[in-house]
Amino acid sequence: MTQTQPNVVKLLKPFGIDETIVSIKNFGNGHINDTLKVETVNNCYILQRINHLIFTDVDKLQHNIEIVTSHIRQKLEETGEKDIMRKVLIFLPTNQGKTYYFDGENYWRVCHFIDNSCSYDEITPPLSYEAGKAFGKFQKLLSDIPDGTLTETIPNFHNMEFRLKQFYEALQNGQPNRIEEVKNLIDAIEQRASHYCLQEKLYREGKLIKRINHCDTKVNNILFDSQTNEVLCVIDLDTVMPGFVLSDFGDFIRTAGNTGAEDDPNLDRVGINLNIVKAYAKGYMEEAHSFLTDTERDLLPYGAALLTYMQTVRFLTDYLNGDTYYKIQYPTHNLVRTKAQFKLLQSIETHLEDIASFINA
Numbered sequence: 548m549t550q551t552q553p554n555v556v557k558l559l560k561p562f563g564i565d566e567t568i569v570s571i572k573n574f575g576n577g578h579i580n581d582t583l584k585v586e587t588v589n590n591c592y593i594l595q596r597i598n599h600l601i602f603t604d605v606d607k608l609q610h611n612i613e614i615v616t617s618h619i620r621q622k623l624e625e626t627g628e629k630d631i632m633r634k635v636l637i638f639l640p641t642n643q644g645k646t647y648y649f650d651g652e653n654y655w656r657v658c659h660f661i662d663n664s665c666s667y668d669e670i671t672p673p674l675s676y677e678a679g680k681a682f683g684k685f686q687k688l689l690s691d692i693p694d695g696t697l698t699e700t701i702p703n704f705h706n707m708e709f710r711l712k713q714f715y716e717a718l719q720n721g722q723p724n725r726i727e728e729v730k731n732l733i734d735a736i737e738q739r740a741s742h743y744c745l746q747e748k749l750y751r752e753g754k755l756i757k758r759i760n761h762c763d764t765k766v767n768n769i770l771f772d773s774q775t776n777e778v779l780c781v782i783d784l785d786t787v788m789p790g791f792v793l794s795d796f797g798d799f800i801r802t803a804g805n806t807g808a809e810d811d812p813n814l815d816r817v818g819i820n821l822n823i824v825k826a827y828a829k830g831y832m833e834e835a836h837s838f839l840t841d842t843e844r845d846l847l848p849y850g851a852a853l854l855t856y857m858q859t860v861r862f863l864t865d866y867l868n869g870d871t872y873y874k875i876q877y878p879t880h881n882l883v884r885t886k887a888q889f890k891l892l893q894s895i896e897t898h899l900e901d902i903a904s905f906i907n908a
């Protein structure tokens with residue numbers, strides 16, 4: 548999506564915000580939506596442009612988010628939680644009663660900025676433990692939403708068979724010079740393809756269930772209190788939908804449990820950080836042991852590898868297609884990301900037993 552500077556004053560009006568704006572800042576480093584922090588004389592908001600080329604049904608997307616946030620709010624109220632304003636996102640309705648506004652070209656939404664909060668791209672083991680509890684609790688809080696209530700905001704989002712289908716299509720229709728350039732990576736992906744389609748197979752056999760997942764458990768999708776580092780809430784709710792539980796364990800390990808960056812050009816820096824994984828597994832299991840099936844628990848280490856494999860495939864597919872999905876900062880960005888994810892995958896694959904021991908501790 549090309550980005551022109553939005554007219555923030557005009558965009559906030561439908562949400563009933565008519566205050567003098569003090570500052571507007573680009574915020575976050577997500578690959579899909581555009582996020583702005585808008586400070587007015589009295590308040591602070593997050594204004595987001597929703598990427599409707601990816602989330603094609605914005606009405607359903609926001610409906611999902613409204614169900615999720617009100618469900619969590621109700622649960623927090625029932626348990627007498629304090630400071631609820633900072634523990635679940637509040638999206639503002641427009642004068643049309645929707646939590647989004649279409650300006651004729653783009654879709655926008657506004658939520659309250661959570662005061663004194665911060666997110667991290669890299670964390671320490673104590674914070675990883677807190678994050679594990681937060682994502683485990685998030686799944687637990689949503690576990691009683693009846694089947695069929697939430698829609699898949701991106702169909703087949705974490706379906707490995709579908710992601711491989713897209714990859715094979717890119718091998719047919721993608722940029723020939725790029726396909727030639729990455730022959731070794733293509734081979735490595737193909738060799739692992741059937742191993743990483745186990746979830747779909749088990750689901751068909753009735754051995755694995757679907758439940759509500761966050762599906763984007765990147766470490767920067769948790770807000771911490773900037774003074775105490777207490778977890779405040781889980782954010783970035785676009786992909787909360789039915790899926791396999793491995794997604795939420797795996798994607799956190801993929802992002803936080805990496806000694807390097809997701810797009811690290813120096814592969815020597817990339818590898819699994821077992822201290823982070825151990826702490827996350829402890830926190831996550833404290834919350835999740837009550838609802839995980841034996842099969843799900845046994846597959847968690849595989850989930851860490853799977854989500855890293857999936858991301859390798861997705862970045863490479865986008866590279867072969869000419870960078871149509873993820874925002875990039877330079878022409879080979881998706882290739883650099885692919886190589887870094889593949890290096891991480893190899894590292895995780897050699898530590899599956901360690902991860903299992905943390906889960907079963």
Ligand code: ADP
Pocket residue numbers: 574575576577578579580581582593636658659660661662664665666767768770782783784
């Ligand atoms: P993206 O799709 O870009 O990942 P996010 O919803 O995760 O979008 O927001 C990007 C960043 O903005 C987050 O990592 C967090 O630091 C910050 N952020 C988002 N929502 C809020 C909020 N309500 N209050 C404070 N900070 C927020």
Ligand code: GN1
Pocket residue numbers: 576577578579580601762763765783786809858
């Ligand atoms: C995207 O928006 P962001 O950056 O949190 C992507 C995730 C990927 C991630 C890779 C809707 O998440 O699935 O894992 O990039 N979100 C979508 O960093 O595709």
Ligand code: MG
Pocket residue numbers: 575577765767768783
């Ligand atoms: Mg995010």
